[in-house]
Amino acid sequence: MGVPAVREALDGWAARIQTLVQTSRVHRDVYVDPQLFAREMERIFERGWIYVAHESELPNSGDYKSVVMGRVPAIISRGADDGVVRGFFNSCRHRGATVCEAEYGAANYFRCPYHGWTYGNDGRLVGVPFRHGYDSSFDVAKLGLIPLAAVESFHGFIFARAFDDAAPSLASHLAAAGDFLTTFGPDGKCPIEVTTPPQRARYRANWKLSCENITDGYHPGFTHASFVHAKKVIEGKEIPVKGTDPHWKITALGNGHAVIDFGGSNLAHRDNVFNMLIFPNALFLGVSVRIIRPMAVNLTETSFFPTVVRGASEEATVARLRGHTELYGPMGKVSADDAEMFERVQRGIEHTGNEWLLFLRGAHTHRSDEAGRPVGIDGTDELGQREFYRRYAEMMARQ
Ligand code: FES
Ligand SMILES: [Fe+2]
Numbered sequence: 001m002g003v004p005a006v007r008e009a010l011d012g013w014a015a016r017i018q019t020l021v022q023t024s025r026v027h028r029d030v031y032v033d034p035q036l037f038a039r040e041m042e043r044i045f046e047r048g049w050i051y052v053a054h055e056s057e058l059p060n061s062g063d064y065k066s067v068v069m070g071r072v073p074a075i076i077s078r079g080a081d082d083g084v085v086r087g088f089f090n091s092c093r094h095r096g097a098t099v100c101e102a103e104y105g106a107a108n109y110f111r112c113p114y115h116g117w118t119y120g121n122d123g124r125l126v127g128v129p130f131r132h133g134y135d136s137s138f139d140v141a142k143l144g145l146i147p148l149a150a151v152e153s154f155h156g157f158i159f160a161r162a163f164d165d166a167a168p169s170l171a172s173h174l175a176a177a178g179d180f181l182t183t184f185g186p187d188g189k190c191p192i193e194v195t196t197p198p199q200r201a202r203y204r205a206n207w208k209l210s211c212e213n214i215t216d217g218y219h220p221g222f223t224h225a226s227f228v229h230a231k232k233v234i235e236g237k238e239i240p241v242k243g244t245d246p247h248w249k250i251t252a253l254g255n256g257h258a259v260i261d262f263g264g265s266n267l268a269h270r271d272n273v274f275n276m277l278i279f280p281n282a283l284f285l286g287v288s289v290r291i292i293r294p295m296a297v298n299l300t301e302t303s304f305f306p307t308v309v310r311g312a313s314e315e316a317t318v319a320r321l322r323g324h325t326e327l328y329g330p331m332g333k334v335s336a337d338d339a340e341m342f343e344r345v346q347r348g349i350e351h352t353g354n355e356w357l358l359f360l361r362g363a364h365t366h367r368s369d370e371a372g373r374p375v376g377i378d379g380t381d382e383l384g385q386r387e388f389y390r391r392y393a394e395m396m397a398r399q
Contacts, residue, residue: 013039017397021389024363024382025356028349031206036396037297043395044280045070046162049150049173051282051291052076053158054305056193058085062106062121066090068293069162074148075100076158079122080108087148087160088123099145104197110145119145154178155185156192157282168255175254176373177278184284184307191310194289198303201330203339205346207281207294210302211388213338214277214285215250215260217243217379218361220334223341227333248379251369255279256391258384277384279391287320288328298346304329359385 020027020036030036052067053076064077073090090098092112099110099119109126111118118127123145128134149164159170171178184192213219220241221228231237242248247263256279276284283290293301306324308317327334348354362381369375376383 011399014397014399017393021393021396023390024360024386025358026389028355028357031208031346031357032297032350034297037294039396041070041294043398044392045294046072048167048280048395049159049161049170050280051157051278052087052151052160054192054194054289054307055085055153055156055158056195057104058158060106062108063104064100064107064110064121065104066100066102069148069160070294072162073098074160074162075110075145076151076160077121077123080120081122084122085151085153085158086123087151088145089148089162091146092117093125093143093145123147155182155188157181157184173255174278175257176251176371177253177255177257177259177276180253180259180274180276180284181278186310192289192307193310194305194307196306198291198305199330200301200303201335201339202295202299202301203342204299205339205342206297207292207300208388208392209342209345210283210290210292210300210338211277211280212385213342214275214283215258215384216382217248217250217260218382219243219341223337224334227337230333243379245379250376250379250381250383252374252383252387254373254387256388258387260379260384277388279388285328287323290328298350300342302330304335359389 020030046069050069052069053065057065058076058078061078061083062080064075066073066075068074075088075090076085077088078085090100092099092114094112094115094117097112097114099112108121109118110121116127116129117125120126125140125143128140148160148162150161152159152170154170154174161167167173174181182188183190220243224241228239228241231239249261249263250258251261252258257277259274259276261274274284275286278284281292283292287307289305289307291303293303295301306321306329308320312320324332326332329335349357359382362377362383363386365377367375367377374383
C-alpha cells in the first residue's frame with residue numbers, strides 16, 4: 001500500500017467511526033461488524049490501558065497470573081527475587097509457543113513445553129537445552145520474554161498496556177475514576193482484597209453491552225422486576241430500584257469512565273457503594289469486581305471476582321460474600337437478568353433493519369457537580385453510556 005492509499009484507509013476509519021458513533025446514538029454495526037471488533041481489539045484492548053489483576057491475586061514473590069489482553073496472551077508475574085510485578089507476552093522466543101497455560105500459580109521458572117527453553121519469572125532466558133547447536137552470536141541476554149509496553153499498579157489495581165503507543169500515563173487515563181479507586185486501595189476506606197480465583201460465564205452478545213449496563217439506572221425496575229418481587233414476597237424487603245430516586249447520581253469521570261452512586265452506603269459492609277466502569281474492561285458492582293474479555297463480536301466472557309474487605313469482621317465478610325452470591329456472581333439474581341438482556345439486544349439488532357441504538361436520556365441537559373464533572377438528571381440518565389462512546393470513538397478514530 002502506498003502512502004496515499006494508507007492515508008485514505010486511515011481517513012476512512014475516522015470518517016466511518018464519526019458516522020457510526022454519534023453523540024447520542026450508536027449504529028448497530030458497532031455491535032455486529034467483525035472488522036470493527038478487530039479494530040477495537042487493536043486500538044482499545046492492545047494499545048490502551050486495561051485492568052489485568054488486583055495485587056492481592058499475586059500476594060507472594062513468584063506468583064503469576066496469565067491473562068489475555070485483547071487477543072494477546074500475557075503473563076503478569078511477581079519476581080521471585082525482587083517482588084516486582086512485571087508483564088510479558090506469553091510467547092517463547094524460540095518458536096513462539098505459549099510458555100504458561102495455567103491461569104494462576106507460583107513458580108520460579110516458566111519452561112516452554114515445546115523444546116524446553118526456560119525463563120525466570122522476571123522474564124530472563126535462563127536455560128536452553130543442548131547449547132552446542134548455537135554459535136557465539138547466540139545471545140541469551142537478548143532472548144528473554146518480551147515485556148509488555150507497561151505494567152503499573154494504582155492503589156493495588158494492576159493495569160497494563162500490551163503495545164507501545166502515545167498512550168497517556170495510567171494516572172491520567174484513570175482521570176477522576178482514580179478518586180473512586182483509591183477508596184478500595186490499601187489506604188482507602190474500604191480496602192478490598194481478592195482471595196479466590198474468579199467465577200466465569202459467557203454471554204452471546206457484544207462486550208460493550210456490559211459497559212453500557214453498569215451505570216444504567218433506567219433498567220433495574222424492569223429487567224430485575226422478578227428479583228424485586230421475590231425479595232418482597234420472601235423477605236418482606238422493598239428494594240429501591242427506581243432510577244428516579246433523588247439519591248441516585250450518575251457522574252462522567254472522563255476518558256470513558258463513569259459511576260452511578262446509590263447514596264447512603266456503609267463502606268465496611270456489603271451495601272452497594274457505587275457501580276463504576278473503568279474503561280474499557282473493569283466493572284465495579286457493589287462488592288464485586290468484574291473483568292470482561294471480548295472473545296468475538298457476539299461473544300463475551302466475564303470473570304467475576306468477589307472481594308472481601310481487609311480487617312472486616314467475619315460476620316461482615318460472610319454478609320458481603322452472600323451479597324456476591326445472591327446478586328453479583330454469575331448466578332446472582334441480577335447478573336443473569338442482565339446477560340439475558342444483552343443477548344436480546346444482540347438478537348434484536350443482528351439481522352433486523354433497526355439501525356440506531358439511542359442514548360438520548362438527559363442529553364439535552366448539561367449539569368455538573370462542584371468539581372465540574374458532568375452529572376445526569378437522575379439515575380436514569382444515559383450520561384455514562386455517552387461518556388463511554390465519546391472515549392470509544394476517540395480511540396477508534398485515532399490515526
Ligand atoms: S518453542 Fe519454546 S522451546 Fe521451542
Ligand atoms: Fe442490571
